[in-house]
Amino acid sequence: MDPKKFKCSSCGLTADYNHFGQTPLKTAKKNIVLLEKAYTMRNPFKSNDGEFLVVGAHCSICGDVVCVDPDCSLFYSKRFCLNCASNNINEFPLPIQKEILHNCKSR
Numbered sequence: 001m002d003p004k005k006f007k008c009s010s011c012g013l014t015a016d017y018n019h020f021g022q023t024p025l026k027t028a029k030k031n032i033v034l035l036e037k038a039y040t041m042r043n044p045f046k047s048n049d050g051e052f053l054v055v056g057a058h059c060s061i062c063g064d065v066v067c068v069d070p071d072c073s074l075f076y077s078k079r080f081c082l083n084c085a086s087n088n089i090n091e092f093p094l095p096i097q098k099e100i101l102h103n104c105k106s107r
């Protein structure tokens with residue numbers, strides 16, 4: 001299977017991903033189910049079956065593709081891009097709000 005291109009709509013990061021969905025790799029020994037539909041790639045540093053990295057996912061509000069970098073997205077029961085997170089900041093508990101504000105400032 002040829003790798004497909006992932007591109008973060010926030011920071012522009014590109015990566016080759018292998019799979020999009022909640023189950024990262026069909027060949028994985030363990031049955032791993034992610035909490036969200038995510039873009040995953042085989043871990044380039046480990047050749048073991050089932051080793052994978054989550055590259056990114058879709059924001060649950062605007063649907064934009066964002067990477068898992070804390071500058072780009074936040075996972076709090078669902079994936080949020082930082083824009084949507086800061087637009088809906090009052091929906092989050094206080095520690096998460098602080099994190100959002102901190103990450104927004106660091107841009």
Ligand SMILES: [Zn+2]
Nearest residue numbers: 008011067072
């Ligand atoms: Zn990004």
Ligand SMILES: [Zn+2]
Nearest residue numbers: 059062081084
């Ligand atoms: Zn969004």
